[in-house]
Amino acid sequence: MTYAFAALAFLMAGLATAQALRRAALWRLGAAAPVDWVSGLAKLPKRYLVDVHHVVARDAYASRMHAIVAGGLLAATVLTAFAILPPLAGSHLYWGVVALAFAITLAGSLLVGARRYPKTPKRLSKGRFQRLPILLLAYAAGGTVAALSIALAGPGNAVLPIALLVAAAGGLGLAYEVKGGPMRHAVAGALHLIAHPRQQRFEQDKPDAALVPLDLDAPKLGAELPADFTWNRLLGFDACIQCGRCETACPAFAAGQPLNPKRLIQDLVASLAPDGPAYAGSPYPNARDVAGEAGPLFKVIGPDAKIHPDTLWSCTTCRACVEECPMMIEHVDAIVSLRRHQTLELGAPPQKSFETLANLREADEPGGRPLSARGDFAAGIELPVISKRGAADVLLWLGDGAYDLRYGRTLRALLKLFHEAGVDFATLGEEERDTGDLARRLGDEATYQALARANIETLRKYRFNRIVTSDPHALHALRNEYRAFGDDFEVVHHTAFLLELIDGGKLAPGKLDAGTVTYHDPCYLGRYNGETEAPRKLLDRIGLSRVEMARHGRRSMCCGGGGGAPVADVPGDARIPDIRMAQAAETGASVVAVACPTCTAMLEGVTGRSAEVRDVAELVLMAVEASRADEPRRAAA
Amino acid sequence: MKLVVLLSVGRHPVSGKPALPRTEAQAIRIAAELGASIGLHVGPDAFPAEAALGHGLDRAVHLACAGGPDPIGPLVARIATEAPDVVLAGRRGQGGEETGLAPYAVAARLGVPIVPDAVAIRPAGDGLVEVDQALPKGALRRLVVRTPLVVTVHPNAPAPLPYAFGKARRGSIERVDAAAADLAAVAPAPEERPYRKRPKMMRAAGGSAADRLKAVTGEATAGGAKILDGPTPEDAAKEVLAFLRRVGVLAPAGAGATGPTA
Ligand code: SF4
Ligand code: SF4
Numbered sequence A: 001m002t003y004a005f006a007a008l009a010f011l012m013a014g015l016a017t018a019q020a021l022r023r024a025a026l027w028r029l030g031a032a033a034p035v036d037w038v039s040g041l042a043k044l045p046k047r048y049l050v051d052v053h054h055v056v057a058r059d060a061y062a063s064r065m066h067a068i069v070a071g072g073l074l075a076a077t078v079l080t081a082f083a084i085l086p087p088l089a090g091s092h093l094y095w096g097v098v099a100l101a102f103a104i105t106l107a108g109s110l111l112v113g114a115r116r117y118p119k120t121p122k123r124l125s126k127g128r129f130q131r132l133p134i135l136l137l138a139y140a141a142g143g144t145v146a147a148l149s150i151a152l153a154g155p156g157n158a159v160l161p162i163a164l165l166v167a168a169a170g171g172l173g174l175a176y177e178v179k180g181g182p183m184r185h186a187v188a189g190a191l192h193l194i195a196h197p198r199q200q201r202f203e204q205d206k207p208d209a210a211l212v213p214l215d216l217d218a219p220k221l222g223a224e225l226p227a228d229f230t231w232n233r234l235l236g237f238d239a240c241i242q243c244g245r246c247e248t249a250c251p252a253f254a255a256g257q258p259l260n261p262k263r264l265i266q267d268l269v270a271s272l273a274p275d276g277p278a279y280a281g282s283p284y285p286n287a288r289d290v291a292g293e294a295g296p297l298f299k300v301i302g303p304d305a306k307i308h309p310d311t312l313w314s315c316t317t318c319r320a321c322v323e324e325c326p327m328m329i330e331h332v333d334a335i336v337s338l339r340r341h342q343t344l345e346l347g348a349p350p351q352k353s354f355e356t357l358a359n360l361r362e363a364d365e366p367g368g369r370p371l372s373a374r375g376d377f378a379a380g381i382e383l384p385v386i387s388k389r390g391a392a393d394v395l396l397w398l399g400d401g402a403y404d405l406r407y408g409r410t411l412r413a414l415l416k417l418f419h420e421a422g423v424d425f426a427t428l429g430e431e432e433r434d435t436g437d438l439a440r441r442l443g444d445e446a447t448y449q450a451l452a453r454a455n456i457e458t459l460r461k462y463r464f465n466r467i468v469t470s471d472p473h474a475l476h477a478l479r480n481e482y483r484a485f486g487d488d489f490e491v492v493h494h495t496a497f498l499l500e501l502i503d504g505g506k507l508a509p510g511k512l513d514a515g516t517v518t519y520h521d522p523c524y525l526g527r528y529n530g531e532t533e534a535p536r537k538l539l540d541r542i543g544l545s546r547v548e549m550a551r552h553g554r555r556s557m558c559c560g561g562g563g564g565a566p567v568a569d570v571p572g573d574a575r576i577p578d579i580r581m582a583q584a585a586e587t588g589a590s591v592v593a594v595a596c597p598t599c600t601a602m603l604e605g606v607t608g609r610s611a612e613v614r615d616v617a618e619l620v621l622m623a624v625e626a627s628r629a630d631e632p633r634r635a636a637a
Numbered sequence B: 001m002k003l004v005v006l007l008s009v010g011r012h013p014v015s016g017k018p019a020l021p022r023t024e025a026q027a028i029r030i031a032a033e034l035g036a037s038i039g040l041h042v043g044p045d046a047f048p049a050e051a052a053l054g055h056g057l058d059r060a061v062h063l064a065c066a067g068g069p070d071p072i073g074p075l076v077a078r079i080a081t082e083a084p085d086v087v088l089a090g091r092r093g094q095g096g097e098e099t100g101l102a103p104y105a106v107a108a109r110l111g112v113p114i115v116p117d118a119v120a121i122r123p124a125g126d127g128l129v130e131v132d133q134a135l136p137k138g139a140l141r142r143l144v145v146r147t148p149l150v151v152t153v154h155p156n157a158p159a160p161l162p163y164a165f166g167k168a169r170r171g172s173i174e175r176v177d178a179a180a181a182d183l184a185a186v187a188p189a190p191e192e193r194p195y196r197k198r199p200k201m202m203r204a205a206g207g208s209a210a211d212r213l214k215a216v217t218g219e220a221t222a223g224g225a226k227i228l229d230g231p232t233p234e235d236a237a238k239e240v241l242a243f244l245r246r247v248g249v250l251a252p253a254g255a256g257a258t259g260p261t262a
Helices: A002-027 A037-056 A060-084 A092-116 A128-153 A159-180 A184-194 A231-238 A245-249 A261-272 A309-313 A320-324 A331-345 A351-363 A371-378 A405-421 A437-441 A445-460 A472-485 A494-503 A523-529 A533-541 A576-586 A597-604 A616-636 B022-034 B047-054 B072-082 B102-110 B165-170 B209-217 B233-246
Strands: A391-397 A425-427 A463-469 A491-493 A516-519 A545-547 A591-594 A612-615 B002-006 B036-043 B059-064 B086-089 B114-123 B128-134 B140-146 B149-153 B172-177
Touching: A002 A060, A002 A128, A002 A159, A002 A184, A002 A231, A037 A060, A037 A184, A060 A092, A060 A128, A092 A128, A128 A159, A159 A184, A184 A231, A231 A261, A231 A331, A245 A261, A245 A320, A261 A331, A309 A331, A320 A331, A320 A523, A331 A437, A331 A445, A331 B165, A351 A437, A351 A445, A371 A405, A391 A405, A405 A494, A405 A597, A405 A616, A437 A445, A437 A472, A445 A472, A445 B165, A463 A472, A463 A494, A472 A491, A472 A523, A491 A494, A494 A533, A494 A616, A516 A533, A533 A545, A533 A616, A576 A597, A591 A597, A591 A616, A597 A612, A612 A616, B002 B022, B002 B072, B002 B102, B022 B036, B022 B047, B022 B086, B022 B114, B022 B149, B036 B047, B036 B072, B047 B059, B047 B165, B047 B172, B059 B072, B072 B102, B086 B102, B102 B114, B102 B149, B114 B140
Parallel strands: A391 A425, A391 A463, A463 A491, A516 A545, A516 A591, A591 A612, B002 B036, B002 B086, B036 B059, B059 B172, B086 B149, B114 B149
Antiparallel strands: B114 B128, B128 B140
C-alpha cells in the first residue's frame, strides 16, 4: 500500500508532464525566439525567490498563502515519491515527516479556500479556480491522513485505502489542471521565468521598458494572429494566474473603458486555445460586442474577432499591469505588437489619430505646428539655439509641451532657473523634431523610426555633454529607445538636474510655506525609468511638507495621458485624470506637484480641482525667488 | 468599374515637406471603394505613387521624366490605354508644382466631361455614374453622368484613410519612362508673379438688418456686384456715386442740387 502512495506521486508527475507537453504543442505554434536555456535555468531560483517574491509580497496574505501551499505541495509530493525506497517505506519517522508536509499543504489549502469562500474578491477569477481549493484540500487532507495512518498504524491499516483514494482524486485533479486550469501557472510560470522575452529585467536594478524596434522589412508587421507572437510570449500569457492585480492597477479599467489587462491576457490565451475553460473573471467594462472565430491562425483584433479595437486603444501604456504582475507578463509589449499590425498593415489606427499620425509623418510634429514656433513660449526669456553656437554643456530638449500655453509657464520657470544657475545650455531650435514616442505607441513604427533617425542625425551634428528634458516621454525615447538606433547620449530629467544644481550650490532656494504638497509620479519617469527620488528630494529641499498618495513611486497611477490614449479617446464612464485628482484630494494636499507636460495637461484639465497643479520646476523657482526676496530683508536686519 | 487617380506632389501646408495633396488622398479612398483603381503620376519623383499605395491603392504607375515638361501628354497617353470609366483628381494644387489645372487639361484632351468638386460617386448602371457635387454653403447637387469622365474631389469628401506603411510596402509601383514623344514644354510658359489680393466685390447695403448682416459677412448673393479693373478716376467716382445713390446715402440724381455732385 505504501507503494501505491509513492506511485501516486509519480502518476501525478507523469500526468502533469503529459498535460504540459500537450500545452507546449500550442506554444510551438508561435514564432521563433532565441532562448538561453542553460543560463535561464541557472537563474530560475533567484528570479523566483527575489523578483517574483518582490511582487507577490505586496499582498501579504497571498504571499504567505502561496509559500505555504506551494512549498507544502512540492515537498509533500517529492517526499512521498521517495517511498519507493524500501528502507524509507518502513520508517515511521519518514511517514511522520511526510504527514507533516501534507499537514502544511493542508494549512495552505485552507488559506486558499478562505480567500475564495464564502465570498471571492472581485479581482479573482471564479470558474475552474473555485475548484482549486477543493482539489488541494482533498490531496492535502487525504495525504495527511494516509501518511499519519502509516506512521501510527503501519501500512496495513484500514483508513489508508480510503485516504489514498481521496488524495489521488485531489492530486490527479491538480495534475490534470496543468493544461487548461489554474495549475498551468506553475509550469508555464517557471518556464516563463527561464525563457522570459525580457531577460534584462532580472539583471538590472532599473526597469527594462524600452520597446524593441520592429524590423520594417519583416514579412508581416506586428502581431495579427496568436501565432505571430514569439513562442515565449505565448508561454508568458499561459503563465497568468488570473490574480487580477493588473486589473486593480489599470487606469483604463478604473475609468470604465473597455480594457481589463487580465481579460486581455486571457483573451490572448483563449485565442490560442479556444477549447479552454471559459473566462470567469471581471469583464471589460462596457465591453464592446465582438463576434468571431478564435484560434491560433485567426486574427485577434476586430469587431469580428476576439478583442475589440477599442480595447486595444484604451491602453495608456502606463505599465502598471506589468509592474504588478507576479507572473512577469509583459502586457504592454503585447498591446504594442497588436497595435503595430493594426496601424502599419491595416491602416486602422484609432479614427481620431489619423490627423495626428499624418502630421507626425509630414510635419515631424503631432499638432502640425511649425517647428520654428516651438521656442515661442519663452516670450522674451533668452533661449539659446545650438546651431548658432555649435556647442553647449547642456542640450535642452523641449518636447511638444512647449506648444502648450500652460506648460509654457513650466518651461519658462525652468529657463529662469537655468539662467539663475548660469547653466551653459542651448536648444535645437527648429531642428528639434518630435521624438516619435506618440507615433510608436500608436503602432506607427515606420514614422517613429524615421523621426528617431532624423533626430539622432541632428543631435550628432552638435557638441554637448548631456541632454536635459522636462518631458519623461522624450527622456525615455532619447535615453532608452533611441539606443537601438545608435544613440548613446546621457539624458537627465529636469528634476534630477535641478537637484544637482542645488546640491552643487548653483541654486539657493529658500523655504516655501505653501501648505502640503503631494507628488504625482509620471509613469515614464517612475515606472519606465525608476526615477522617483529626485523630485521628492527637491520638494523636501524647498521646505514643503510632502504627503504621499496611496499609489505612488513605481506603483503610481497614470494620469491617463500616455500611449496615445488621449488621441484615441475611447469613451468610458469616468476620466482617468479625474480619478487621479480625487486620489490627490484625499491626501488633503493643496498642491499636486507634477514633472511631465502630459501629466500637467491632463491634471490641469480636471474641473473643480481643490488643489493647484504645479510642476516641480515652478515650485523650485518660487523658492528661489522667495529666498531672493528675503535677502534684502536679511541684509537690513 | 475601372478608375485612375491622378497623383501629384503637393506640400504640407506648415512644414513644406512634400506631401500627397489631401484631396488626392480622398480621391484614393473613393476610388478604392469603387473598384479596380490605379494611381498615375508623371514626374521625376516616385513619392506620390508610394504615398498612394500607403493610402489604399494596390497599384500605381510612375511615368518618370525630368521635372519641367508638361505632364499632360504622358498622362493622356496612359489614360487612353487604361481606358478607365472615371479619372479622379484633386481639386486644386497644394503648394507644389501641381497647379490644379491638369484634370481640366486631361478632360479637354480626352474629350470627356469633367465634374468638379465631387464628394461621392456611385455607379448608376449602364455606363452611368451618379456624382454628388459639393456646392457653396454645404449644398449638394446630384448629377448622373455618362462615363468616361473626369471628376475632381472636394475637401468635404470622406476623410482620407491613414497612410499605412505595410500597404505601401505591399502594393506595386510600375515605373516606366515617359515616352519622349508625349513630352512637350508647358504652354503657355508659366510665369511667376507675386501674390496680389483680388479686388473685393462691392455689395449693396441697405434693406433689412438681415440683409446688411449678409452684406458684411459676404453671404449676399452675387447680384449687384460690379468689378472695375483699372478704371479711370472719373469712371471710378461715377460708379461710387451711382452706388451711393442706389443705396440711398445720396439723393437720386436730379432730385435737388444740395448734395455734392460731379
Ligand atoms: S496578467 Fe499577471 S497580474 Fe494580471 S491576472 Fe494574470 S498573473 Fe495576475
Ligand atoms: S499599461 Fe496601463 S492602461 Fe495599459 S493595460 Fe496596463 S495598466 Fe492598463
